[in-house]
Amino acid sequence: MATIGVFDSGIGGLTVLHEALRQAPAHHYTYLADSANAPYGEKSSDWIAQRSLDLCHWLVREGCQALVVACNTATAEAIERIRHEMPAIPVIGVEPGIKPAVTKSTNLKVGVLATQNTLKSDKFNALLESLEGHCEFIPQAGLGLVPLIESGQIDSAEMNTLLRQHLKPFQAAEVDTLVLGCTHYPFLTPLIREILGDKIQIIDTSEAVVKQLARKLEEFQLLQSAPPRVIRFYSTSDADALVGLAKQLIPTAFEQHSIETSTVFIS
Structure with missing residues (x-):
């Protein structure tokens, strides 16, 4: 068994x-x-x-x-x-779904929301370099999101405020695809769609x-x-x-x- x-x-x-x-x-x-x-x-x-x-x-x-x-x-x-x-x-x-994001994105602008350590890791950066030239990637560290999720505050006002701050670079860059580079983050999918709109493509691996x-x-x-x-x-x-x-x-x-x-x- x-x-x-x-x-x-x-x-x-x-x-x-x-x-x-x-x-x-x-x-x-x-x-x-x-x-x-x-x-x-x-x-x-x-x-x-x-x-x-x-x-x-x-x-x-x-x-x-x-x-x-x-x-x-x-x-x-x-x-x-x-x-x-x-x-x-x-x-x-x-690992963050960078490869499928490249095929999904229409405007070739992909946001990556991940932890600070994931974004600075050799493994992640090697993956990013292997796809250099295919898309414009906008990385953003989701500082503070995991502790709020761990404490069950997914729908809290504090989460709403913090997540909006982290998503601003993606809005400014007009990304059409967002990679969730932390297994905690899919729990935030409804709130992400509320902030970025239903047309955003979200990649969860x-x-x-x-x-x-x-x-x-x-x-x-x-x-x-x-x-x-x-x-x-x-x-x-x-x-x-x-x-x-x-x-x-x-x-x-x-x-x-x-x-x-x-x-x-x-x-």
Whole structure:
């Protein structure tokens, strides 16, 4: 029976888990939120790389046979090291959907909303350089957005004000396509559309990530589980709060699974 580990600095990876439950419901899932240390976006590269590796080792010890690094910042800073140290299992990362944005944009002006660390990472900038000349890319760090999302303030006046500030460069540049370069940000899609208008094309890579996961599960011959299927929610801060937000943000995702929760300390 396949058990898939999904980890993020907090609740952002729930967007990827939601898509995984839609595309591949016949598996067990272990979701780990490192909420005690969220957000990752402004921490040092070395700290993120080591912490991400530690969390992946913990998930494997908990029985996970495949891993999804459902955090753009952790992917940018740690994915190669994780894959190097864990060659026997599939490790799937996430990255901003720059490539699909190039094909989607009509006016060749693409906004990228991501964390500060993702935007300055070598992995992201190499991706950007590989597409140089295809589009005009306008990067913007979403400072302060993740803590508000983590605290459930998605529809708050404070979020509205802050998000409008971050979206101003995209409005000024008249982008027609916006890449969401953090797994937390898809929760803001309705508010983004309210501010930028319904014509804006929004690129969220969750679907592509889970398709890649499915290919790797088949390649590694990891079988689907028989009912009852389980989702285990772990948090380094408050597992009950994590599950509460999960039920609020993706309420229809758990119909085929039972839920277990635990708050954990991972050194």
